[in-house]
Amino acid sequence: MVNLARRIWNFLCNLDLAVILLLAVSLNLLVGYFYFNAYPSVFRPLTYMMLPEWMRSLALANLAITWWFFTFLFFMIALGVNSFVCTTDKIAKIITNYACYPNGLRFMIRLSPHLIHYAVLIILVGHLTLVTVGMNYQHNILRLDSQVSLPGSPYHLQLQKLEVRYYDKNAMISYQGRAIDATADITVADGNGQTEIIRLRFNRPCWYEGYALHLDEFLPTSRESKRQEPYVELTVRTGPGIKIFLAGILLFIIGITFYLLQFTRIRKTREQTI
Amino acid sequence: MKKHVLAVILWVSAVAAGLVLPACQPQSGGSLGGAFGVRELGEGRQEIVDGVGRRFLLVPEGKSALPGYPPTQIITIPVKRVGAGLPYDIGAMRYLGVLSDSLVGVIRREDRWASADVRAGIRSGKIAYLGEPNGIDYERLRVVSPDVMLTSDKRLLPKLDELKIPAIITTTPMAMTIEERLQYFYFLAALFGREEMAKQYEAVIQAKLAEVKKQTTSVSRKPKVIWGDIYQKRVLVEPMNSYVAQLVEVAGGDYLFDDVRGASCLEITLERFFSSGLQADIFFTYRSPAVGIDSKQKLITENPRLADIKPFKTGLVYCPQPHFYESLERLDDIIVEIAAILHPQLYQGYELQFFQKLD
Numbered sequence: 200m201v202n203l204a205r206r207i208w209n210f211l212c213n214l215d216l217a218v219i220l221l222l223a224v225s226l227n228l229l230v231g232y233f234y235f236n237a238y239p240s241v242f243r244p245l246t247y248m249m250l251p252e253w254m255r256s257l258a259l260a261n262l263a264i265t266w267w268f269f270t271f272l273f274f275m276i277a278l279g280v281n282s283f284v285c286t287t288d289k290i291a292k293i294i295t296n297y298a299c300y301p302n303g304l305r306f307m308i309r310l311s312p313h314l315i316h317y318a319v320l321i322i323l324v325g326h327l328t329l330v331t332v333g334m335n336y337q338h339n340i341l342r343l344d345s346q347v348s349l350p351g352s353p354y355h356l357q358l359q360k361l362e363v364r365y366y367d368k369n370a371m372i373s374y375q376g377r378a379i380d381a382t383a384d385i386t387v388a389d390g391n392g393q394t395e396i397i398r399l400r401f402n403r404p405c406w407y408e409g410y411a412l413h414l415d416e417f418l419p420t421s422r423e424s425k426r427q428e429p430y431v432e433l434t435v436r437t438g439p440g441i442k443i444f445l446a447g448i449l450l451f452i453i454g455i456t457f458y459l460l461q462f463t464r465i466r467k468t469r470e471q472t473i
Numbered sequence: 474m475k476k477h478v479l480a481v482i483l484w485v486s487a488v489a490a491g492l493v494l495p496a497c498q499p500q501s502g503g504s505l506g507g508a509f510g511v512r513e514l515g516e517g518r519q520e521i522v523d524g525v526g527r528r529f530l531l532v533p534e535g536k537s538a539l540p541g542y543p544p545t546q547i548i549t550i551p552v553k554r555v556g557a558g559l560p561y562d563i564g565a566m567r568y569l570g571v572l573s574d575s576l577v578g579v580i581r582r583e584d585r586w587a588s589a590d591v592r593a594g595i596r597s598g599k600i601a602y603l604g605e606p607n608g609i610d611y612e613r614l615r616v617v618s619p620d621v622m623l624t625s626d627k628r629l630l631p632k633l634d635e636l637k638i639p640a641i642i643t644t645t646p647m648a649m650t651i652e653e654r655l656q657y658f659y660f661l662a663a664l665f666g667r668e669e670m671a672k673q674y675e676a677v678i679q680a681k682l683a684e685v686k687k688q689t690t691s692v693s694r695k696p697k698v699i700w701g702d703i704y705q706k707r708v709l710v711e712p713m714n715s716y717v718a719q720l721v722e723v724a725g726g727d728y729l730f731d732d733v734r735g736a737s738c739l740e741i742t743l744e745r746f747f748s749s750g751l752q753a754d755i756f757f758t759y760r761s762p763a764v765g766i767d768s769k770q771k772l773i774t775e776n777p778r779l780a781d782i783k784p785f786k787t788g789l790v791y792c793p794q795p796h797f798y799e800s801l802e803r804l805d806d807i808i809v810e811i812a813a814i815l816h817p818q819l820y821q822g823y824e825l826q827f828f829q830k831l832d
Contacts, residue, residue, distance in 0.1 A: 256510075346631075
């Protein structure tokens with residue numbers, strides 16, 4: 200049994216396998232590119248549907264068109280496992296030889312490229328979790344005069360105030376008077392009459408009780424459309440994907456920091472040699 | 474060794490070509506899913522997906538709904554009372570044969586509709602005027618109380634939810650392709666139980682596309698075409714994925730914004746517009762006598778920069794006639810008309826029905 204596990208481990212811990220898988224992924228994506236362009240109505244919903252829902256309702260019903268996506272997932276998972284095994288194997292060796300390193304910093308520098316590999320894997324897992332687990336609610340339109348319920352919760356949302364910043368007359372002619380950014384103040388009311396105001400901007404989503412609220416669209420988008428009724432459109436997401444993704448980013452930062460440190464040490468060593 | 478490498482390359486190429494080939498001849502029409510998708514759920518129940526991806530459960534009269542759909546996304550079919558705001562919704566309803574019986578309200582005043590049946594309906598009170606796009610009369614909407622509201626305006630969703638009126642968005646974030654136009658008919662037909670009409674429509678359009686394509690393949694030169702508008706500050710064009718761009722290609726034209734992809738009437742830079750405008754033979758604009766533009770000179774007066782592009786010097790400029798937008802159910806005739814504009818030698822004596830030439 201141990202022998203079999205070792206053989207599987209050794210099979211997966213193989214650079215040739217990595218190269219083959221990378222080629223397979225590239226070829227797969229090349230094929231997918233043509234299908235993606237030929238059948239936009241099948242693949243476009245991937246931007247707003249969760250992966251299991253898309254697979255159930257669209258992918259399995261159109262397998263002749265979507266087969267490449269399944270093979271792509273298979274190759275990516277295989278590549279992920281291959282990278283994980285290779286990285287773990289290397290890290291195990293580095294840890295075993297800990298005593299050979301003169302100090303902790305040298306040890307961390309040696310470890311850093313592998314931490315980056317782990318980070319990329321975690322980020323990929325985060326992405327997969329993001330599109331697989333949890334919910335993605337689109338088209339939540341908030342206006343000044345009506346409340347919308349936050350799906351699956353006792354909370355109600357209403358647009359309290361929308362401040363739009365416009366390009367001024369110093370901007371390029373085609374941009375003058377058009378919106379650069381918007382800040383939306385949103386009232387969140389629970390069932391007990393308690394209210395709270397949260398603030399949303401583009402690229403400034405907000406966490407609220409496990410919900411990630413993202414600003415998608417808004418009106419007015421220009422000074423000319425200022426007379427139209429203002430509204431904002433939110434995308435609401437739930438699920439652990441974002442946290443896994445952020446953990447991956449954090450590990451990536453740690454890895455890259457130690458990785459870059461080696462260059463300062465190399466320079467110091469050179470200067471000392473000179 | 475070289476032989477092995479060559480064999481591997483040939484093998485990989487053959488496999489790739491075999492895999493890619495089916496993608497080069499995409500299916501058209503029917504229901505693949507996605508925007509305007511229709512899915513059978515058994516016992517006559519269907520799930521439809523509107524233009525922005527919202528799912529609706531269609532339940533035959535007397536049957537119970539399935540769980541998992543918000544109340545305003547459950548619709549009893551066949552639908553009997555419909556409110557609409559978009560001209561092409563009206564056209565599609567007319568084709569399906571449900572316009573006179575089912576249309577109970579429209580957005581936009583009577584004089585802003587070109588179709589005689591809609592105008593007469595508003596005048597007689599059979600079709601209620603529900604206000605303007607930027608000012609819906611919700612009180613009247615509540616009184617009219619349609620079973621379904623077809624709209625392009627997402628801002629209406631919370632208000633219509635309050636009024637418990639299911640609102641279906643019939644526009645898409647990306648420009649609609651011919652395939653999506655055909656799928657849209659299946660989608661709308663599901664509401665009225667007119668699936669046979671949608672099938673018939675698809676067959677007619679496919680046949681016409683094939684016929685026009687065959688007829689125009691023999692031409693020696695493809696006229697270069699651009700489709701869009703230039704305003705004081707902005708340039709908006711139809712992207713290559715729009716049905717009009719696809720129609721131009723089918724009709725034997727060379728659509729010059731073939732690198733532009735995205736939403737309908739997509740904004741591009743002035744430079745990009747001019748790089749194609751300088752080569753184009755034919756310019757289709759949406760600005761027409763309805764908005765005071767009845768000649769090339771009027772367009773140039775509004776935007777003098779247009780005088781520099783080829784269609785204004787030696788080429789041709791066309792704009793849609795007012796009823797064009799309410800006639801998209803006549804896509805087969807529109808295809809022929811575009812072919813006749815692009816290749817007048819093939820369609821001698823053809824009289825324009827949907828477009829007009831600006832001199």
